[in-house]
Amino acid sequence: MPPASGGWPGTAGEPVTPDVLIVDALGLAAIGGILWYLRPLRKSQPVQQASDAVQSALIVVKGGYTPDTIVLQRNVPAKLVFRREEAAPCSERVVLPAFGQSATLPQGEEVAVEFLPVSRGEFWFTCHMGVLKGRIVVQ
Numbered sequence: 500m501p502p503a504s505g506g507w508p509g510t511a512g513e514p515v516t517p518d519v520l521i522v523d524a525l526g527l528a529a530i531g532g533i534l535w536y537l538r539p540l541r542k543s544q545p546v547q548q549a550s551d552a553v554q555s556a557l558i559v560v561k562g563g564y565t566p567d568t569i570v571l572q573r574n575v576p577a578k579l580v581f582r583r584e585e586a587a588p589c590s591e592r593v594v595l596p597a598f599g600q601s602a603t604l605p606q607g608e609e610v611a612v613e614f615l616p617v618s619r620g621e622f623w624f625t626c627h628m629g630v631l632k633g634r635i636v637v638q
């Protein structure tokens with residue numbers, strides 16, 4: 500008699516015993532408990548949505564700023580993340596005078612600069628000597 504094809508060996512014909520049903524019920528109860536536990540966290544979701552409204556951009560600092568033009572919407576919190584990929588001291592500090600911000604950029608680290616652009620226009624960000632230049636366009 501040839502072996503039955505298909506199915507996993509050992510599972511075919513295995514009876515569903517009351518023990519299995521109890522385990523399933525406990526599993527469902529555990530899942531229900533976890534969902535109930537997470538309920539308060541779900542209520543905080545609007546905060547998460549608020550953070551979704553942040554406009555962010557990654558700017559690589561290496562002999563200049565890439566990209567060197569960042570377009571932002573006004574009245575939406577902005578988060579510019581600078582990643583300096585060089586050791587040249589020229590770029591170790593970035594300044595955004597129009598937004599009252601500046602930051603030291605350790606090599607290889609990502610440093611976030613956050614501000615709220617409220618006015619339309621074009622604004623410069625530069626290294627602390629004004630050699631490297633980037634542009635922020637607020638629409």
Ligand SMILES: [Cu+2]
Nearest residue numbers: 589626628630
């Ligand atoms: Cu410089």
